Amino acid sequence: MARTRPGDAGAKVLKAASALFYRDGIHAVGVDTVAAEAGVTKAALYGNFRSKSGLVVAYLRERDRRWQEEIDRITAAHPDPRERVLAVFDAYEAWLARDGYRGCAFLNATSEYPDPGDPVREVVRHHKTALHGYLRAQLLRREPERAEALADELMLLLEGAAVTSVIAQSSQPFDTAKRLARTLTA
Incomplete structure (x- = not known):
């Protein structure tokens, strides 16, 4: 996986989550799937959104x-x-x-x-x-x-x-x- 520049991870995660949550449903999509789709680590996801609930709100x-x-x-x-x-x-x-x-x-x-x-x-x-x-x-x-x-x-x-x-x-x-x-x- 290519390294994500600081500041880019949040936008990538939000874009991936938006597509996945809308298409598949929020509870059906795990943070592993969102992170993989965004091309970032779970640590980067949690560093930007703290929790899945925080990501859903965002x-x-x-x-x-x-x-x-x-x-x-x-x-x-x-x-x-x-x-x-x-x-x-x-x-x-x-x-x-x-x-x-x-x-x-x-x-x-x-x-x-x-x-x-x-x-x-x-x-x-x-x-x-x-x-x-x-x-x-x-x-x-x-x-x-x-x-x-x-x-x-x-x-x-x-x-x-x-x-x-x-x-x-x-x-x-x-x-x-x-x-x-x-x-x-x-």
Whole structure:
């Protein structure tokens, strides 16, 4: 194995873990597998992340960061708040299609970490709360009196479409969800 330069190991481990955890499931992938895939030693993995749980938290935080960038990029093209909300459905669909309809990484992690107090669940709550907050902020610009309830309804549509798209291995559930979102926000 070629020596990894200091500072490179963390990025390599995170990249390998991201692919493996999403593809195979978090509990199904051991740190030996992640280290081997990253081309680093287990000591380098633990030196950067301290534990597998720390690595899982870092994986989800990085995925959240990338998701926020994606949302910002896609919605920036839409000055109208309603169109920004609808663009979130497009972003969600594109994200899941690109990842092969393996589901929402955050919902997948929740099913593997049932303890609500686990740090993994805190990252998931942060991610979902941020998405709800984004929808609510856009809706406040159009219908302040209904923004909270509409954001709740749109989250249910998004999450339901995400789960159903995995089962169907199709983007069609997002078409349905977006049509319903159009009606709700009209």
